[in-house]
Amino acid sequence: MKPLDLLQQSLHKRVLVEMKGGRSFRGVLDAFDQHLNLVLSSAEEVVKDAVTPRAGLTLVRGDSVVYISP
Amino acid sequence: MKPLDLLQQSLHKRVLVEMKGGRSFRGVLDAFDQHLNLVLSSAEEVVKDAVTPRAGLTLVRGDSVVYISP
Amino acid sequence: MKPLDLLQQSLHKRVLVEMKGGRSFRGVLDAFDQHLNLVLSSAEEVVKDAVTPRAGLTLVRGDSVVYISP
Amino acid sequence: MKPLDLLQQSLHKRVLVEMKGGRSFRGVLDAFDQHLNLVLSSAEEVVKDAVTPRAGLTLVRGDSVVYISP
Amino acid sequence: MKPLDLLQQSLHKRVLVEMKGGRSFRGVLDAFDQHLNLVLSSAEEVVKDAVTPRAGLTLVRGDSVVYISP
Amino acid sequence: MKPLDLLQQSLHKRVLVEMKGGRSFRGVLDAFDQHLNLVLSSAEEVVKDAVTPRAGLTLVRGDSVVYISP
Amino acid sequence: MKPLDLLQQSLHKRVLVEMKGGRSFRGVLDAFDQHLNLVLSSAEEVVKDAVTPRAGLTLVRGDSVVYISP
Numbered sequence: 001m002k003p004l005d006l007l008q009q010s011l012h013k014r015v016l017v018e019m020k021g022g023r024s025f026r027g028v029l030d031a032f033d034q035h036l037n038l039v040l041s042s043a044e045e046v047v048k049d050a051v052t053p054r055a056g057l058t059l060v061r062g063d064s065v066v067y068i069s070p
Numbered sequence: 071m072k073p074l075d076l077l078q079q080s081l082h083k084r085v086l087v088e089m090k091g092g093r094s095f096r097g098v099l100d101a102f103d104q105h106l107n108l109v110l111s112s113a114e115e116v117v118k119d120a121v122t123p124r125a126g127l128t129l130v131r132g133d134s135v136v137y138i139s140p
Numbered sequence: 141m142k143p144l145d146l147l148q149q150s151l152h153k154r155v156l157v158e159m160k161g162g163r164s165f166r167g168v169l170d171a172f173d174q175h176l177n178l179v180l181s182s183a184e185e186v187v188k189d190a191v192t193p194r195a196g197l198t199l200v201r202g203d204s205v206v207y208i209s210p
Numbered sequence: 211m212k213p214l215d216l217l218q219q220s221l222h223k224r225v226l227v228e229m230k231g232g233r234s235f236r237g238v239l240d241a242f243d244q245h246l247n248l249v250l251s252s253a254e255e256v257v258k259d260a261v262t263p264r265a266g267l268t269l270v271r272g273d274s275v276v277y278i279s280p
Numbered sequence: 281m282k283p284l285d286l287l288q289q290s291l292h293k294r295v296l297v298e299m300k301g302g303r304s305f306r307g308v309l310d311a312f313d314q315h316l317n318l319v320l321s322s323a324e325e326v327v328k329d330a331v332t333p334r335a336g337l338t339l340v341r342g343d344s345v346v347y348i349s350p
Numbered sequence: 351m352k353p354l355d356l357l358q359q360s361l362h363k364r365v366l367v368e369m370k371g372g373r374s375f376r377g378v379l380d381a382f383d384q385h386l387n388l389v390l391s392s393a394e395e396v397v398k399d400a401v402t403p404r405a406g407l408t409l410v411r412g413d414s415v416v417y418i419s420p
Numbered sequence: 421m422k423p424l425d426l427l428q429q430s431l432h433k434r435v436l437v438e439m440k441g442g443r444s445f446r447g448v449l450d451a452f453d454q455h456l457n458l459v460l461s462s463a464e465e466v467v468k469d470a471v472t473p474r475a476g477l478t479l480v481r482g483d484s485v486v487y488i489s490p
Contacts, residue, residue: 002241004243006240006241021090030071036247054140056140057080059076059139060136066270067271069267069268070264070266070267102143103144125209129146129209131207165347171285195350198348199286213409214383214387216389230414246411275411276369277375277414280404311425323489339423341485344440352453359477415481416443417478417480417481418479
C-alpha cells in the first residue's frame with residue numbers, strides 16, 4: 001500500500017494538519033489529491049496558541065503541508 | 071471529489087486567501103487553475119493590520135497560496 | 141475562464157507586480173507566459189520607499205511574482 | 211540497487227525521520243512512495259526536547275524529509 | 281509575443297541581472313535558455329556596493345534570477 | 351561523462367555529504383539515484399561539532415544535498 | 421548557442437562556482453549535466469575566508485549553484 005492509499009482511511013475523519021511556518025489545522029478531511037492539497041470542513045486554524053474557527057470548506061495547498069495525523 | 075472540484079463551489083463567492091509571508095487577501099474568487107493561481111475581484115490586501123483595497127482583478131500566483139477559506 | 145485568460149485583459153495596461161522579498165514593480169504589461177514570466181515597459185522598481193525607473197523592457201521571472209494587480 | 215529499494219528493507223521496522231525545521235519522528239514505517247511521502251505508525255514527534263505521541267497513522271510529506279535512519 | 285521572445289532583443293546588449301540574495305550582475309547577454317539560465321560576458325558582479333569584474337563568460341543559473349533589465 | 355557516471359566511482363567508498371542547514375554525513379555510499387537520493391552505511395552525522403553515529407542504512411533525500419566529496 | 425553549450429568551453433578548465441548560502445568552490449570542471457550538477461577536481465571549498473582543499477572528485481548539486489565563472 002502507498003501513503004496516499006492509507007490517507008484514504010482518514011477521509012471524513014478528524015485530522016491534524018501540521019504546516020510549514022508554525023501553523024496547523026484541525027478539521028474533517030473531506031478530500032485530497034496526489035499533491036496533498038486537502039479540503040477540511042469544521043476546521044480550526046491554530047497559530048501559536050491562537051485558535052480561529054474557519055467556517056465552510058478550507059482548501060489547504062499541499063505544498064505547505066508537513067504531516068497529517070489523526 | 072477532489073480538492074479543486076470543491077473549490078469550484080467557491081467560484082463567485084467571497085474568500086479569504088492566506089499567503090506565505092504574512093499577507094492575505096479577501097475578495098471574490100473569479101477564476102482558478104490547477105496550480106491554484108487565482109483571480110480575485112473587489113479584493114482587499116491585508117498585511118499585518120494594514121488593509122489596502124485593490125481595484126479591478128488581482129491575479130495571485132498559486133505558489134504563494136497557503137490556504138483558501140470562505 | 142482561467143486566471144491567465146483574465147491576465148490577457150491587462151495586456152498593454154499599467155499593472156502593479158508585487159514580488160517576493162519586498163520588491164515591487166509598476167509598469168505596462170507587454171507580455172507574459174504560463175510561468176508568469178512578465179515583460180514590463182516604462183517600469184519603476186520600488187524597494188521599501190526607493191523608486192528606481194527602469195528604461196526599456198524589464199523581464200521579470202515568474203517564480204518571484206506574488207500577485208499582479210491593476 | 212537504488213535508494214528506494216533499500217528503503218524497502220526498513221518497511222514495518224522502527225525508523226528515525228529527520229525533517230526540515232528541527233522536527234523529527236520516530237515510528238514504524240508502514241508505507242512510502244517515490245516522493246518519500248511516508249506513513250508511520252506508533253509515532254512520536256520530537257521538536258527540540260518535547261516528545262509528542264501521535265496515535266494512528268501519521269502521513270509525512272516527502273518534501274520535508276531530510277533523512278531516514280533505523 | 282512571449283517574454284522570452286522579447287529577451288531576444290537584448291542579446292549582445294548590456295543588461296542588469298538582479299538576483300535573489302542581494303546580488304546583481306551587469307554584463308553583455310550572450311545566451312539564454314527557457315529556464316533563464318544566462319551567459320554574460322564582460323560582467324561585473326555587485327554585492328551591496330562591492331563591484332567585482334568577472335573575466336570570460338559567466339553562466340548564471342536561471343533559478344536565482346529575479347529580473348533582467350537593460 | 352556525466353556527473354552521475356562519475357559518482358558511480360564513489361560507490362562502496364567513504365564519502366562526505368554536505369547538506370543544507372549545516373548538517374553533514376560521512377559514510378559509505380551504497381546507492382544513489384538521479385535525484386541524488388543516497389544510501390549511506392556506517393554513517394556518522396555531524397551537526398556543528400556534534401558527531402552522532404547512525405547504525406544501519408541511512409537514506410538521505412537528494413533535495414537536501416549540497417555536495418558529495420571523497 | 422545556448423548557455424550549456426557555452427559551458428562546454430569551460431570543460432577541463434579551472435572555474436569558480438558560487439553557491440547559495442555563502443559557499444563557493446574553485447576547481448577544474450570535469451563534467452556537468454542539464455541540471456547544472458557539476459563534477460570538480462582539484463577543488464577548494466571557500467566558506468567566508470576559510471579554504472578547505474577537497475581531494476578527488478567533488479559532485480556539486482546544481483540546485484545549489486548560483487553562477488559559474490572562469
